[in-house]
Amino acid sequence: MxxxxxxxxxxxxxxxxxxxxxxxxxxxxxxxxxxxxxxxxxxxxxxxxxxxxxxxxxxxxxxxxxxxxxxxxxxxxxxxxxxxxxxxxxxxxxxxxxxxxxxxxxxxxxxxxxxxxxxxxxxxxxxxxxxxxxxxxxxxxxxxxxxxxxxxxxxxxxxxxxxxxxxxxxxxxxKPRHSLSIALEINSERALLKLAEWGQQPIPISAACHDGHRLHLRLEGGEGSVKAAHDRLGGEPLDASYWRDLNARRLAFFADPRALWRLSLPTHTGPLNLPGAQLIDWAGAQRWLKSDADATTLRAMAAQAGGHATCFENGEQPFQPLAPALLRYQQALKTQLDPQGIFNPGRLYAEI
CATH class of the missing domain: 3.30.465.10 (Uridine Diphospho-n-acetylenolpyruvylglucosamine Reductase; domain 3)
Incomplete structure (x- = not known):
């Protein structure tokens, strides 16, 4: 090298x-x-x-x-x-x-x-x-x-x-021996129900995202298992670049000028009536949200669903506030490893 x-x-x-x-x-x-x-x-x-x-x-x-x-x-x-x-x-x-x-x-x-x-x-x-x-x-x-x-x-x-x-x-x-991406014309509510059902079955799904109109799936594994899953699920072939664009936040959804939020939720969380435009990722466990709603409202909605919300823009409190007990653990850990507090002070929380 x-x-x-x-x-x-x-x-x-x-x-x-x-x-x-x-x-x-x-x-x-x-x-x-x-x-x-x-x-x-x-x-x-x-x-x-x-x-x-x-x-x-x-x-x-x-x-x-x-x-x-x-x-x-x-x-x-x-x-x-x-x-x-x-x-x-x-x-x-x-x-x-x-x-x-x-x-x-x-x-x-x-x-x-x-x-x-x-x-x-x-x-x-x-x-x-x-x-x-x-x-x-x-x-x-x-x-x-x-x-x-x-x-x-x-x-x-x-x-x-x-x-x-x-x-x-x-x-x-x-790397998987075979990979195929497909798109299904299905609404978000039915998509989340089907994803919960498929999650209990030997279907080789390795990515699932719904954009409000279509469900995008990636099937990966042996050629036979991928083909069998495609035959069963149907759907139109999708260019694999979709996942790279999603991962790099280059999809048209992310061009919306409103603030970008990421909601991390329990597996198989159902539909959520969120204020703004949402992109359902991770088969429902991650929601990208473009919204003008205030942080308190969005975090309360995420917490009610058993998750938390992070704002992907610099701000006073971009991460979900910690419960007092968790904050004490974080502060103790910081003191153990960085007693003078010189490394990225306040990057996560003002108190750390």
Whole structure:
């Protein structure tokens, strides 16, 4: 691998963290900055991890890949694709420079999430620069640190509030042998009923999204099982680019100028009368919503359905407020790993 795509900058990153600790200044951890719209605005000096990049090790027979946090997701996916493998959680990215570290820090998964698992499920180990000025390795055979935390998986969805990710080891899987996308003319209410029914049957669905008019499905597996499912369900063939556009939020739905919300809901949640335009993803477990409604109203509706709502635009409180007990746990965890509070302070919540 050439020097242009592989560079160990961990010593420089550690020096920057040590300097910040000594001077007691906040750091804004940044990779490709493709998730800058998500979370609260963070003060402090930029700690850019993009120079710390490259695949450290990859043996396709072991189904494990290890790479530095600044490695572009496009580069990682290209290496996996060449070996006929993939990140099963299908993390969203486009040509925006998204990095491996940002993928783990944001913890966002794509259309395959309900059937394959989340980013957190595939994190095996990490290297992290902590708020104690130490560069430590977590995961692998030693899954917990002395405080009892599974630090590697805690980093998923932490938005950089707990430390600086420098390296990640991920479990990967072979790509499906056959894939077919189809579209069915069916309304959303009936689509949700059918998806709940199909979820109890051996139908190889790996993505399901309803746009208000049509149900889009992706069938993946052996050629015979995919063909049998298509024969049973019917539907018109659909270009596979639909899922890439959905994952990268390039569909026409996302061009609506209203605020973008993401509702995370229990599996097989039925129809919801939400104020605005909605896109039903994850077979009903995720709803994208374009709405002018206030946060209190939307979060109350999400909570009533057993879920929570996140605003995909910077604001005072983009994430669902935590219950007091959960907030105390989050604050205790922050104190353990970042006692001076220098890493992305307030990115998730003002109190952290």
């Amino acid at each position: 050439s020097g242009k795509t592989c560079h160990d900058a961990s010593a420089e990153l550690l020096q920057q963290v040590e300097k910040a600790l000594h001077e007691r200044i906040a750091l804004r951890i940044q990779g490709g900055n493709s998730k800058a719209h998500l979370g609260r605005v963070v003060p402090g000096q930029v700690l850019d991890i993009r120079s710390h990049r490259g695949i450290v090790s990859y043996d396709p027979t072991e189904l494990v890949i290890t790479a530095r946090a600044g490695t572009p997701l496009a580069e990682l996916n290209a290496a996996l694709d060449a070996a006929g493998q993939m990140l099963p959680c299908e993390p969203p990215h486009s040509e925006d420079g998204a990095t491996l570290g940002g993928m783990v820090a944001a913890g966002l998964s794509g259309p395959r999430r309900p059937w394959a698992g989340s980013v957190r499920d595939y994190v095996l180990g990490t290297r992290v620069i902590t708020g104690h000025g130490k560069h430590l390795r977590f995961g692998g055979e030693v899954m917990k640190n002395v405080a009892g935390y599974d630090v590697s998986r805690l980093m998923a969805g932490s938005f950089g509030c707990l430390g600086v990710l420098t390296e990640v080891s991920l479990k990967v899987l072979p």
